[in-house]
Each structure stands twice: as C-alpha cells, then as structure tokens.
Amino acid sequence: xxxxxxxxxxxxxxxxxxxxxxxxxxxxxxxxxxxxxxxxxxxxxxxxxxxxxxxxxxxxxxxxxxxxxxxxxxxxxxxxxxxxxxxxxxxxxxxxxxxxxxxxxxxxxxxxxxxxxxxxxxxxxxxxxxxxxxxxxxxxxxxxxxxxxxxxxxxxxxxxxxxxxxxxxxxxxxxxxxxxxxxxxxxxxxxxxxxxxxxxxxxxxxxxxxxxxxxxxxxxxxxxxxxxxxxxxxxxxxxxxxxxxxxxxxxxxxxxxxxxxxxxxxxxxxxxxxxxxxxxxxxxxxxxxxxxxxxxxxxxxxxxxxxxxxxxxxxxxxxxxxxxxxxxxxxxxxxxxxxxxxxxxxxxxxxxxxxxxxxxxxxxxxxxxxxxxxxxxxxxxxxxxxxxxxxxxxxxxxxxxxxxxxxxxxxxxxxxxxxxxxxxxxxxxxxxxxxxxxxxxxx
Numbered sequence: 008x009x010x011x012x013x014x015x016x017x018x019x020x021x022x023x024x025x026x027x028x029x030x031x032x033x034x035x036x037x038x039x040x041x042x043x044x045x046x047x048x049x050x051x052x053x054x055x056x057x058x059x060x061x062x063x064x065x066x067x068x069x070x071x072x073x074x075x076x077x078x079x080x081x082x083x084x085x086x087x088x089x090x091x092x093x094x095x096x097x098x099x100x101x102x103x104x105x106x107x108x109x110x111x112x113x114x115x116x117x118x119x120x121x122x123x124x125x126x127x128x129x130x131x132x133x134x135x136x137x138x139x140x141x142x143x144x145x146x147x148x149x150x151x152x153x154x155x156x157x158x159x160x161x162x163x164x165x166x167x168x169x170x171x172x173x174x175x176x177x178x179x180x181x182x183x184x185x186x187x188x189x190x191x192x193x194x195x196x197x198x199x200x201x202x203x204x205x206x207x208x209x210x211x212x213x214x215x216x217x218x219x220x221x222x223x224x225x226x227x228x229x230x231x232x233x234x235x236x237x238x239x240x241x242x243x244x245x246x247x248x249x250x251x252x253x254x255x256x257x258x259x260x261x262x263x264x265x266x267x268x269x270x271x272x273x274x275x276x277x278x279x280x281x282x283x284x285x286x287x288x289x290x291x292x293x294x295x296x297x298x299x300x301x302x303x304x305x306x307x308x309x310x311x312x313x314x315x316x317x318x319x320x321x322x323x324x325x326x327x328x329x330x331x332x333x334x335x336x337x338x339x340x341x342x343x344x345x346x347x348x349x350x351x352x353x354x355x356x357x358x359x360x361x362x363x364x365x366x367x368x369x370x371x372x373x374x375x376x377x378x379x380x381x382x383x384x385x386x387x388x389x390x391x392x393x394x395x396x397x398x399x400x401x402x403x404x405x406x407x408x409x410x411x412x413x414x415x416x417x418x419x420x421x422x423x424x425x426x427x428x429x430x431x432x433x434x435x436x437x438x439x440x441x442x443x444x445x446x447x448x449x450x
Contacts, residue, residue: 008046008088008102012039017098021089023050025082025104026227027057028118028423029305030356031449034082034104042089042102049081050104057106057116058422061306061449062433066425071116080106080114087224093190094235101231103224115416118358122223125366125414133268136365139216140226141260143353144233145250146180146208147243149447154250156208157242169205169254176203177210183240187212190232196225205318206254216262219361226259226357234448246353247446248304249311256312256319257353261364262337264345274344279327281336281344288346289325289334290378291371292364296323296333296350298408299363300394300401301427303351307398307434308446312352314396315387320349322391324382331386333394350394354450359415359423366414402427 012018021042024034033056037045055071065072082104089100106114113120129136148157148165156166159179170176177184184201191198197215204211214225230246237244249256265273265288274285296303304310312319318330325334335347348364370376382389395401405411406424434442 008084009043011089012042015089015091015098015100018089018100019097020099021045021102022092022099023082023102023104025052025057025106026118026356026358027059028116028356028359028419028426029061029450030118030227030230030358031061031063032101032231033057033059033063045102046084049083049107051079052082052106053077054080054106054108054114054116057114057118058426060426060430060433061445066422066429069422069425071422078109080108082106085119085224090195090228091193092235093193094232094239101228103228115418116422118356118362118419119220119223121415121419122220122358122362122365124416125362125369126219128369129265129365134273135266136219137216137264137266138219138222138361139262140214140222140357141211141258141262142214142226142229143204143209143211143246143257143259145206145245145247145257146183146210146237147245147250147447149243154443166208169207169209170203171205173203177201183236187233187236190236191229194228194232196229196232198229204255206256207251209255209257219263219365223357223361243447245447247443247450248306248309248352248354250443250447252311255317258312258319258349259351259353259355259357259360261348261351261361262345263348263365263368264343272342272344274346275341277341279338279341281341284372285336285344285346286378287371287374287376288368289336289371290376291367291369291374292334292346292348293323293325293378294371294376295363295367295410295414297392297395298404298411299367300350301405301423302359302363303355304398304401305356305427306354306446306450307431308442309352309354310396310398310401313394319352320386321394321396322386322389323394324386324389324391325378326381326383326386329382329386332382333386336381354446363411363414367410370410370413398427398431402431
C-alpha cells in the first residue's frame with residue numbers, strides 16, 4: 008500500500024472509512040503524509056460509528072454508546088488497499104477499513120466481518136462462493152420541486168419514459184458513461200455492459216463475478232463512485248428503491264455459484280436441472296427469505312418497490328428462467344449453473360445482503376433441505392407465501408428469527424434491529440418530500 012502512494016504522488020488527501028450497517032462510508036479525511044500511520048496503527052474510531060442510523064445519529068439506548076463509555080475500536084485497512092476517488096476535483100484516495108476491537112478481534116457488529124465469517128464456513132468445506140451483482144440506478148434531476156430525469160447533454164431533451172435496452176438512451180449520456188467506465192477501470196471495479204432499464208431515467212450495470220468479499224467491496228465502491236460522479240455532472244445517481252411511484256424501482260440482483268477445492272461448480276450435474284446441492288441451497292434461501300426481508304428491503308421506501316407486477320418479486324418461490332420468481336435459475340451451460348437472488352433493492356448494504364444470501368444457502372445445504380417444486384408462469388398470479396410487505400412486519404420477522412442467528416452474530420442482529428426501529432420512528436414523522444430527500448443520495 009505504501010508503494011501505491013509512492014507511485015501516485017498526485018494524491019494529496021486520504022479518506023479512511025468503514026462501511027456501517029446501512030452501507031454508509033464513515034471515517035476521516037487526512038493529509039496524505041499521515042497515511043503511513045493509518046496503515047501501521049489503524050484509525051481509532053468509536054465502535055458505535057458502525058451502528059448509527061441513516062441520519063448518522065447514535066441509536067438511543069445502544070449498549071455501544073453510554074453503557075460502555077462509547078469505547079474506541081481500531082479500524083484497519085482491508086486487503087483492497089488505496090482506491091482513487093475520481094469524482095473529486097482534487098486528487099484523493101479512499102482507504103477502505105474494517106473494524107477490530109482493542110485486543111485485535113474482529114468487531115462482530117461490522118458488516119464486512121459478518122460476510123467474512125460466512126465465507127470462512129464455506130472455506131471449512133473447501134468451497135468458494137463466486138458472486139456477481141446487477142446494479143440498477145436512476146439518473147435524476149432533483150434541482151426543482153419534483154424529481155425528473157436530467158436533460159440529455161446532447162439534445163437538451165428529457166427522457167420521460169422507460170426505454171428498455173435503448174441505445175439512444177445510453178448515448179444521450181455518453182460522456183457520463185464514458186467517465187464512469189474510465190473511473191471503474193481506475194478503481195479496479197469490473198463493470199460490464201450498461202443497459203437502459205424500464206424506469207424513467209433508469210439504467211443497469213453488471214459487475215463481473217468474483218470471490219464474494221471482492222464482489223461486495225466492488226458493489227460498495229461502485230455506489231460511492233456513481234453517486235459522486237453524477238453530482239460532478241450536476242445531477243443525481245440514486246439507488247433508492249422507489250424514487251418514482253409510477254415506475255419500476257431499483258433492484259440489486261445477486262448471482263452466485265460455489266466452487267469446490269478442485270474448482271468445480273457444486274451446482275453443476277451436467278444437466279439443465281442442476282445438482283441436489285443446488286436445490287438444497289435454493290431451499291435455504293427460500294426458508295430464510297421472510298426473516299431476511301429487513302436486509303433485502305432495509306428502508307421505509309424499500310416497501311414501495313415490493314408490490315405485485317412491478318418487476319420485483321413478492322411471492323416466495325423459485326423457477327427455471329422465470330423472472331417473476333424470487334429465485335431464478337438462469338439457463339446456459341451446466342458448468343455455469345447458478346442461483347439468481349432477485350429480492351433485494353438497490354438500497355441495500357452489499358455486505359449484509361451477500362452474507363444473508365450465502366448464509367441461507369449454506370443452511371439449506373447443511374440441513375439437507377428440499378425446496379418446493381419450481382413454478383412456471385406468472386408468480387404474481389399464484390397463491391404463494393409472501394415476503395413481508397411492510398417495514399413493521401419485516402422488523403418483527405427479523406427480530407424473532409430462529410434462522411438468522413445461524414448466519415449473523417447476536418450483536419449485529421441486535422444493533423441492526425435497534426437501528427431500524429429508530430429509523431422507522433423518525434421516518435413516520437417525515438413528509439414525502441423529506442423522505443425522498445433522505446434517501447436519494449444516501450442509500
């Protein structure tokens with residue numbers, strides 16, 4: 008990491024940051040000459056900074072605050088190392104951190120450690136999850152009283168409807184997307200094809216598959232990048248689940264397979280059907296879905312997306328090549344057999360989201376679960392068990408879960424439930440305009 012700084016003398020300032028339970032980057036800005044100290048000694052911050060609400064306020068009655076004297080942890084660099092921040096005017100770099108206690112143990116309330124813990128359970132079996140994400144977002148002009156797409160720099164016109172897979176809609180913002188791909192290259196974020204989506208001013212970029220922790224880092228950094236770069240172009244890029252009531256919301260779909268010690272996909276049985284391990288993993292994902300809804304839909308606005316026939320799954324079911332199902336098994340060569348988890352909104356924390364999905368799949372395998380039959384046709388027309396449709400119900404299911412303690416540390420579960428209860432209390436007092444303003448640039 009020091010070599011990187013020597014190779015980039017243009018860097019003048021560092022942002023050293025952890026990801027909190029909402030996926031917000033929280034940390035410190037420092038001159039580059041203090042970077043070596045951060046690398047060697049870490050960065051001291053209160054442990055409670057991982058457990059603040061979406062506004063950045065302490066959680067009332069949290070044991071991390073007054074009960075324990077609001078003690079410090081030591082945030083240390085992740086293996087990612089320094090990452091350029093090309094959306095800023097002055098040359099700067101981000102140093103991603105994760106949190107440890109004073110005695111050097113991983114802090115169990117850190118969402119990145121939560122994912123790492125799940126991955127260690129896979130490693131004990133000689134398995135490596137491989138993950139890719141589909142990142143949906145809106146480009147939004149929020150300068151006026153109402154949200155609308157930004158005008159095209161090429162034509163000056165606004166895109167007032169959905170244009171699925173429209174090349175014209177992409178070319179309208181050619182300069183923005185060119186800068187975005189250049190920035191992804193600089194930050195080592197594996198951005199693949201961009202497409203125009205069904206919502207007004209909505210787009211999607213896929214991030215290539217790779218090890219799960221790297222995939223989570225990539226998704227977290229991509230969200231920071233695109234929000235910052237859009238503001239540089241005088242509009243917003245938002246992963247808010249449902250910015251427009253009349254248009255489809257933002258999803259964040261996760262594809263994953265699992266490789267054994269010899270590099271073979273354990274979901275592949277040489278046929279389109281997939282292996283028994285694939286079906287057990289599917290069953291685990293379905294079983295944990297009601298309790299995990301608060302992770303897949305973490306905010307008040309998230310539940311505006313989870314409505315029937317709005318391109319977001321509401322029933323708990325799976326199917327082959329079926330995009331109305333919560334779990335889809337894509338077609339293709341058997342060696343690439345994988346699970347697509349389609350429930351989460353774009354507003355999730357990538358670390359807790361990927362941990363929840365992989366943890367549930369592992370429970371399905373360990374318990375030799377069997378899924379129901381795959382569905383065909385329109386899932387919205389079927390009588391299926393339902394994902395919690397409100398924030399209240401999701402909080403209750405999360406807090407009472409018997410499965411989630413097999414995935415997450417009790418301290419993280421407690422902190423997360425307290426955070427969401429406090430956020431809901433204050434969210435209920437906001438106007439609709441205040442709710443949009445809250446989430447547009449944060450989630």
